[in-house]
Amino acid sequence: MLRRLSLAVAVTAASTATALADTAPLSVRTDLMSVYQEAAANNADLAAARADFAARREGVPQARAGLLPNLSAGAQMNDTRTALQQPSATQSRSGTVYQANLSQPLFRADRWFQLQAAEAVSEQAALELSANEQNLILQSAEAYFSILRAQDNLASTKAEEAAFNRQLDQANERFDVGLSDKTDVLQAQAGFDSARANRITAQRQVEDAFEALVTLTNREYRSVEGIQHSLPILTPVPNDATAWVNTAAAQNLNLQASNFAVNAAEETLRQRKAGHAPTLDAVASYKRGDNDAFGLSNPNYTGQNYGSDVSQRTIGLELNIPLYSGGLTSSQAREAYQRLSQSEQRREGLRREVVQNTRNLYRAVNTDVETVQARRQSIISNQSALEATEIGYQVGTRNIVDVLDAQRQLYSAVRNYNDARYDYILNNLRLKQAAGTLSPADLEALGAYLKPDYNPDRDFLPTDLAKAGEARLQGEE
Missing domain, CATH: 1.20.1600.10 (Outer membrane efflux proteins (OEP))
Incomplete structure (x- = not known):
């Protein structure tokens, strides 16, 4: 079989x-x-x-940065020539200004x-x-x-x-x-x-x-x-x-x-x-430069003339109240x-x-x-x-x-x-x-x-x- x-x-x-x-x-x-x-x-x-x-x-540190201080620094170098009609004359001035700006948000709900x-x-x-x-x-x-x-x-x-x-x-x-x-x-x-x-x-x-x-x-x-x-x-x-x-x-x-x-x-x-909502920031700035850069040696300047470098400090608050933005908000x-x-x-x-x-x-x-x-x-x-x-x-x-x-x-x-x-x-x-x-x-x-x-x-x-x-x-x- x-x-x-x-x-x-x-x-x-x-x-x-x-x-x-x-x-x-x-x-x-x-x-x-x-x-x-x-x-x-x-x-x-x-x-x-x-x-x-x-x-x-990375969105977290980017968003947090909007609540932290913002510090910037820079410099300006200018050379200005001015021609006068009466009396006929030409004036020139040049100078350098160094500056630093600091901004700290105090109230930024957004x-x-x-x-x-x-x-x-x-x-x-x-x-x-x-x-x-x-x-x-x-x-x-x-x-x-x-x-x-x-x-x-x-x-x-x-x-x-x-x-x-x-x-x-x-x-x-x-x-x-x-x-x-x-x-x-x-x-x-x-x-x-x-x-x-x-x-x-x-x-x-x-x-x-x-x-x-x-x-x-x-x-x-x-x-x-x-x-x-x-x-x-x-x-x-x-x-x-x-x-x-x-x-x-x-x-x-x-x-x-x-x-x-x-x-x-x-x-x-x-x-x-x-x-x-309104926003409130604390701001501070510092500038340093020569007279010409600050414009203080101009003969037409009615204030006091300075004969050396000048520094300027500013501290304050900035308040912004939104009123109308075309309906964007x-x-x-x-x-x-x-x-x-x-x-x-x-x-x-x-x-x-x-x-x-x-x-x-x-x-x-x-x-x-x-x-x-x-x-x-x-x-x-x-x-x-x-x-x-x-x-x-x-x-x-x-x-x-x-x-x-x-x-x-x-x-x-x-x-x-x-x-x-x-x-x-x-x-x-x-x-x-x-x-x-x-x-x-x-x-x-x-x-x-x-x-x-x-x-x-x-x-x-x-x-x-x-x-x-x-x-x-x-x-x-």
Whole structure:
């Protein structure tokens, strides 16, 4: 009797066929934390976010400067010639004056509110940078597990191709001995061709996944460590949607940043309204120069002439009361009010979005827990269904189409199982990001379940399922 096709046989065939391709030394395999660290050091988007933060926080010293003393110094050098009509004569004088001016704001309400707004913007920028840094944790995980997902998908398509190839060989053998007609051979050939096309597409998806990792880290990778099937599939802690929503409302970084955006808009509105308020500055100046420079030696000068250098000191207060500026101040206040309304509405929209995402992700993780178990059981059921269909085909109660469909369903179940595993991992991280609790420690926790010698062609299937299939085959042989 021809040996029946099973997932275990296909896995063995695919692993053997690709053994030479998996010769990279374990030392070059990259783990999840290494990918994140490379991304943190080399990611262009994060570098741009850091530069943006550094630029925006400069608004604080710039605004503070408007409340601090302003000191300036300068010099003037003049050469003046004067022609007189009666009597006809020409006079000339020249001189140099050195001067220093000091101004200290005493009451500048608009500048004080400007400083408050700048400080709020700086806090907003710091939180947005933290949100970008936190998002990089998730991006690193998504890029990393996209590779593992693509590799497992490729491994399953290789196993499927091997299974369809064996089915084609079996169909040819049965045709040669007269147990089936040419239709079975053609159906098996079509199934094999389709599986081969899927394997080629899956290979490109693996390469694309590695390319995305290069974009993220600016470094090329040959292979990465895989995740073990022993990773615990657990419900969220706490397993309460309201608790997660409350945590997100208090700790979500983007939501916190939006609070400071509102604060900045409020202070800006106060600044614009303060444009109607009077200002008071203390001023002082000092000048020193010769007579000519001060104009004191002019014969027409009615005051006392001085025969040496002259110095002049001035100390006083300057009061400015705005009366009318063409409606500019009122217009700026109205604009600031609308900007405040805009920032408040954006914050409310973001709050609703955070609540929605948190609830959705909470449900997604709980669904993923059940889905992983169901998908795993589906593999077992489809294995049994395939073996039963193969028996029916050999005794003539099933046709080749039934066998091919059963094989497709089995490998689809395998891919769905691996997709559910990776969805569970990433949705867990997304839930923590929405709640504002995601940290590199979460990647370290996942790193404990990475397998340095992971071989997708061998390990895409849970070990116990593969061994169970092999045991059944050995018992039947």
